[in-house]
Amino acid sequence: MICPDCAHVNIDGADNCEECNTDLSAVCAAPQGLTKKIIEGTIADLQPRDAITVDPRQSIPDVIKLMREKKTGCILVVENGDVSGIMTERDLLFGVAGVKDPEDADMMALMHPDPVCLKEDDPVSFAFHHMSVGGFRHIPILRQSGTLGMISARDLLSYLSPPK
Amino acid sequence: MSPKIDPFIEKVGNLNEIRHIAAEESTPYGQIIELLHQKRLPSVTLTSGDAVTGIFTERDILNKCLLENIDDKTPISELMTRNPMTIQTSSTIGCAIEIMHDRRIRNLPLLDESGKLVGLLTVGRLIRFLANHHPAEVVNLPPRPSQVTEQVEGA
Numbered sequence: 001m002i003c004p005d006c007a008h009v010n011i012d013g014a015d016n017c018e019e020c021n022t023d024l025s026a027v028c029a030a031p032q033g034l035t036k037k038i039i040e041g042t043i044a045d046l047q048p049r050d051a052i053t054v055d056p057r058q059s060i061p062d063v064i065k066l067m068r069e070k071k072t073g074c075i076l077v078v079e080n081g082d083v084s085g086i087m088t089e090r091d092l093l094f095g096v097a098g099v100k101d102p103e104d105a106d107m108m109a110l111m112h113p114d115p116v117c118l119k120e121d122d123p124v125s126f127a128f129h130h131m132s133v134g135g136f137r138h139i140p141i142l143r144q145s146g147t148l149g150m151i152s153a154r155d156l157l158s159y160l161s162p163p164k
Numbered sequence: 165m166s167p168k169i170d171p172f173i174e175k176v177g178n179l180n181e182i183r184h185i186a187a188e189e190s191t192p193y194g195q196i197i198e199l200l201h202q203k204r205l206p207s208v209t210l211t212s213g214d215a216v217t218g219i220f221t222e223r224d225i226l227n228k229c230l231l232e233n234i235d236d237k238t239p240i241s242e243l244m245t246r247n248p249m250t251i252q253t254s255s256t257i258g259c260a261i262e263i264m265h266d267r268r269i270r271n272l273p274l275l276d277e278s279g280k281l282v283g284l285l286t287v288g289r290l291i292r293f294l295a296n297h298h299p300a301e302v303v304n305l306p307p308r309p310s311q312v313t314e315q316v317e318g319a
Contacts, residue, residue, distance in 0.1 A: 098197035137288060
C-alpha cells in the first residue's frame with residue numbers, strides 16, 4: 001500500500017503511513033491476482049475464436065453436419081449481418097433428441113433469440129457475470145473489425161486460473 | 165466466507181449442489197434421453213457395478229445420434245465415451261480447471277477416495293463457484309453493459 005503523500009511503501013492493511021503517519025484508511029489496496037484479472041482484463045484477453053454462423057433458413061440436419069465438421073457445440077444465427085440468435089448442442093438435446101426428427105425441427109423455434117453480445121474491449125467481469133448469473137456457456141463477441149467471435153465458459157476458466 | 169482465500173486450492177469435494185445422473189451402461193438409449201430431459205442435465209455417467217465405465221454427453225448426442233436414427237433400445241454402452249477422465253474429491257479446483265482445459269472437456273465425474281461415483285463437476289459449476297468468491301466484481305454488475313451510466317444522474 002503506497003502512501004499518497006510521501007510514496008512510502010507500507011504493508012497492506014496499515015492504518016497509518018510508517019514514514020509520515022498519514023491516515024491510510026481511505027486508501028484501497030490495488031487489486032491483485034484473480035480480482036485484478038476480473039476487473040482489469042478485457043474480452044480480448046480471452047482470445048475469442050471465430051464464431052460459426054448459419055442462416056436462419058438453413059435446415060437443422062445441415063446445421064448439425066456443420067457443427068460436427070467444425071467441432072463446435074454452439075453456432076450463431078445471422079441475418080442481414082446481425083446476430084439474431086444462438087443455438088447450442090443443449091438446445092438440440094432438449095428440442096430434437098427423442099422429441100422430433102431433425103428434418104422437422106425449425107431453427108427459429110430452437111434458437112435463443114437476441115443473445116447478449118459483448119465487445120472486445122468490455123471487461124472480463126461482464127462475461128463472468130453473464131455466465132454465472134445468466135447461466136450462459138457461450139457469449140458472442142462483436143469485434144471492432146466487424147467479424148463475429150465467440151467465447152466459452154472454458155475460455156473464461158482458463159484465463160482466470162493461475163499460470164502453471 | 166472470506167473471498168481472499170485462494171479459490172484454486174479449494175478441494176472439489178467441498179463444492180455442494182453437484183447434481184448428476186448415473187446409470188448402468190446397459191441402459192437403453194431411449195431411457196437415457198428421457199433421464200436427461202427429466203433432470204435437465206447435459207450428461208449421464210455410466211457405470212458397471214460400482215466402477216465408472218463411460219460418460220454420455222450432449223456432444224455424443226450431436227456427433228453420434230441426431231442424424232443416425234438410433235434405436236431406442238440400443239444399449240448406451242455402444243454410444244458412450246469409454247474410460248472418461250475423472251477427478252477425486254481430494255483434488256483442487258485448480259487441478260479440475262487444468263484437466264478441463266488440457267483435455268477440452270466440460271464434465272468430470274467426481275469420485276470419492278474409495279473410487280465411488282459421488283457427483284459430476286461441470287464448467288458451469290466452477291464458474292458459479294469462482295463468482296461466489298468475487299460477488300462484488302461479478303454478481304453486482306448490471307445485466308447489460310449499456311446500462312452502466314457514465315455520469316452521475318440527478319439535480
